[in-house]
Amino acid sequence: MTRYRKQDPEMTRRRFINAAMGTTATVGIVSLVGVLGTANPVFRLTRDKMPPVEGDVLVHASASKEGEIIKPSELSEQLIRAWPMGKDKEGNNLIRKGDPNNVLAVFRYPKGQIVAPTNLEATIDGEIVAYSDICTHAGCSVSDDDQQEGQMKCPCHSGQYDPKRGCIVVGGPPPRPLAQLPIKMDGDKLVVAGFFLENPYPFTEAEWEARKEAVKAQLA
Amino acid sequence: MNQWLDERLHISRLNDKFLRKAFPVHHSFFLGEITLFSLIILIITGIVLALSYEPSNSLIVNSFDPGTADKPNLIPAAYHSALKINAMPFGDMLRRVHHWTANIMVAAAVIHMMRIYFTGAFKKPREINWWIGMLLLIFTALTAVTGYILPYDNYAYNTVKVVYGIAASIPWIGSWLAQAAFAGNFPGEGIIPRIYGYHIMLLPGILLALTGAHMLLMIKQKHTQPQYAKRIAYKKIVGVPLLTQQTPIMLMLTLLFAGIVLLFSAFIPVHPVEFFGPPSTTPIQNIKPDWYLLWVFGALAIIPSFELTIFGGIIGSEFVGAILLPTVVIAAMFAVPMLDRSKDNNYYAENPTNHPVRLAIGTSFMALLIIMSVAGYKPDLISANVLTTGNANTVLWILMFVVPAVTYFATIGIVRGIRALREADERESLAHSTAAADD
């Protein structure tokens, strides 16, 4: 054995191939991330996509009566789906259904039945109450419960809510209650009195705060 | 002409290499072929459907029911084109064939994998093909899901909403990922073009590439040999060559299969878009995914609600039920070949009863998936008064553990019984043969 091992001054073929493959993979991944960036389009907060804002009028969302203003006399313990209707830049009526997550559920109960944790200040006389109709689980539209009168059930994974108690979850997988929307009377119309009290689906708390700020900034 | 072709294309080499590939003669070996034929039928019918489909969710006036000038009846273009396809001659039939074949493809793939698992065909040297097969299964399911979003009726709309919700439930990156995958906030203007791209370009491309790799490997490694081959010619490949013996069998199988699919399609309607109507705020009662995803749906239905915040990421029941749990199940299936420690190559399909533990694990795994799928029917079970809202979760959770356990031990017991009988048989015939020799 000699003390000197044979030193190959040149790169071995294997090392070259490994290095080349490594470089290709890195470049490839970086460019792929770039391409994925373009896959995600920018979101423009147009007025039809805004969440319900103060002053919006509640109109029917069901296909047969869409756009008709909801009268308090039509309301009952049966869920009525509603859209918020605001104004566009020219001041024309605009139903905010660009974001389908804006759909609302409106109920009317005899006085005294709506209790905490519902925010009674945000209801009309403790009788008429409005919530986001979007299940906090995976975003399905929540219906009346066909089993229990006066409760709500989500058809997707059978999440259940109690609309008389702030729409708390009484069954199934949803993580949070449905967000309550403050409303008030204006003549014979139901009018939105402010933003949702909690973050509605699909927003996290932080995202919801940011969205409220964005809406205020745009409308100011 | 043969010679002319041969001089240019070396047909004879191709013949030796591929066309003489030996196919084992056993009906369970047709399952993979059925999966392949389904893919071919799906591609052909899919191309024809794509010719009349309009991949856009922009609202247009419904030409079947235009409404009035000041209140036009607007529906998404994709939905409108689905209505138009139904109105063309054999259009509805075409959709049904496509739909049924998709279901059969998944079913055939699942049973094919069961055959591979129970006979030990995943063992060395075929592990890679098991993994490719798993990928094929996953991408087939994804292709199917993107497919039933395309008609963009109310059902599809609710489906994609839930799929979006699942993607968005991944902690930290969820909302970014969901927006990237579905072209913005749900339901963005580009959601249908995006899913159309997945369904007709990306996913079929992946499926074809994987299928090619799957089959090349299979040709290289040969099929596992059925048991009879061991008796006829040990360590030799036994079977009929692709050309000419297997080809007529395959053709017959294709025709038979196509016939069955057409019969199904003629009599059993699928996904009636007119019934579901265009996307709307009215939810569909008891909406369910297709049978092969029902187990995930069932898991979602019985997972209790919770929400954890870790480093700003939200981990909720949605993520655990629809992402984490299927990942665990799929990972377990991926790991199957690694649990086998044999060093030697496996040539022969094994008799499942000689491997009772593997058999029992397989059956109890299937029992688990079935129970989870039953859990998907929770609302229906409650409406039918089989369970109550109060006890449904408890009962289903208990069943989820008890039924697989019972299945496991029952399988082992049955296998023991079968083996005892077989051994008794052998002893008896041995006794007879020695008795006969004594005479």
Ligand code: FES
């Ligand atoms: S979306 Fe409502 S329970 Fe899952």
